[in-house]
Amino acid sequence: MKRIKLLCFDLDDTLWLSKPVILRAEEIFYTYLADNAPALTEQFSPESLRAHRLAFLARYPHFKHQISQWRIHSLTEALELSGYQDQSANIAKRAFDVFLAARQQISLFPYTEDVISTLSENYTLISLTNGNADLQQHSIGRYFSASYQAEDVNAAKPDAALFLKALEHSGCKPEEAIHIGDHAIDDISGAKALGFLAIQACLTPDSPEPATLADDHFRDWRELPDKIRQLSSR
Numbered sequence: 468m469k470r471i472k473l474l475c476f477d478l479d480d481t482l483w484l485s486k487p488v489i490l491r492a493e494e495i496f497y498t499y500l501a502d503n504a505p506a507l508t509e510q511f512s513p514e515s516l517r518a519h520r521l522a523f524l525a526r527y528p529h530f531k532h533q534i535s536q537w538r539i540h541s542l543t544e545a546l547e548l549s550g551y552q553d554q555s556a557n558i559a560k561r562a563f564d565v566f567l568a569a570r571q572q573i574s575l576f577p578y579t580e581d582v583i584s585t586l587s588e589n590y591t592l593i594s595l596t597n598g599n600a601d602l603q604q605h606s607i608g609r610y611f612s613a614s615y616q617a618e619d620v621n622a623a624k625p626d627a628a629l630f631l632k633a634l635e636h637s638g639c640k641p642e643e644a645i646h647i648g649d650h651a652i653d654d655i656s657g658a659k660a661l662g663f664l665a666i667q668a669c670l671t672p673d674s675p676e677p678a679t680l681a682d683d684h685f686r687d688w689r690e691l692p693d694k695i696r697q698l699s700s701r
C-alpha cells in the first residue's frame with residue numbers, strides 16, 4: 468500500500484519565481500496611485516511608502532499575518548496623511564485590488580504544470596502559502612483540492628496552523644504527507660516539526676544549499692516525481 472497520500476506545496480519560489488512578480492505588482496500599484504492619488508505620490512516615493520508600511524506594522528503588529536489587510540490599512544493611513552480624508556479607504560481598496568490582480572500574473576517554472584497534473588492523479592494536492600497569491604486564478608489551480616493562505620489561519624509557516632489545515636482537509640496523518648517548498652525554515656523546518664516528510668525546491672538563481680533537515684531536494688520539476696516515489700517507498 469502506498470504510504471504517501473498528501474502532497475502540500477508552497478507557492479512563491481516553488482511553483483514560480485516570485486521576485487519579478489512582486490516587483491512588477493509594486494510598480495503597477497504605484498503607477499495606479501500616481502494616476503488616482505497624485506497628492507500621495509508627491510509625498511511618498513515607492514521606497515518611503517514601503518517604509519511607511521513597515522512602520523505601520525510596528526505600530527499595529529496584529530496585521531503581521533494579514534498581509535492584504537496590512538497593505539490596505541497602511542495605505543489608507545498614508546492617503547489620509549496626504550489629505551484624502553474620507554476617500555482614503557476607497558482609494559486604498561481599489562489600489563490594493565490592482566496590486567492583487569498584478570500579483571497573480573505568474574509564470575510557472577518549466578514543466579510545473581505537467582508534473583502537477585500527473586501527481587494529482589495519485590495524490591491529494593494542497594497549497595500552503597504565506598503570501599497572497601490565489602492559485603484558483605491560474606489553470607494549475609484545478610489540480611489542487613484546497614489552497615490555504617496564512618491569512619486564513621492568522622499564522623504563517625513555520626507555525627503548525629497551515630500544515631494542520633491540510634491534514635484536517637485531507638484526513639491524512641503527518642506521516643502520509645510530503646511538504647514541498649523552497650524555504651529552509653518556513654517550509655522544511657515547519658513541516659518536519661509536525662512529522663511530515665519534506666522536499667526542498669532549489670529552483671531560484673540564488674537558491675541556498677538544501678537544508679540538512681530536508682529529506683530530499685530538486686533543481687528541476689522533472690526530478691520531483693521520482694523523489695516522491697523514493698520517499699514514498701522508503
Ligand SMILES: [Mg+2]
Nearest residue numbers: 477479480649
Ligand atoms: Mg516560497
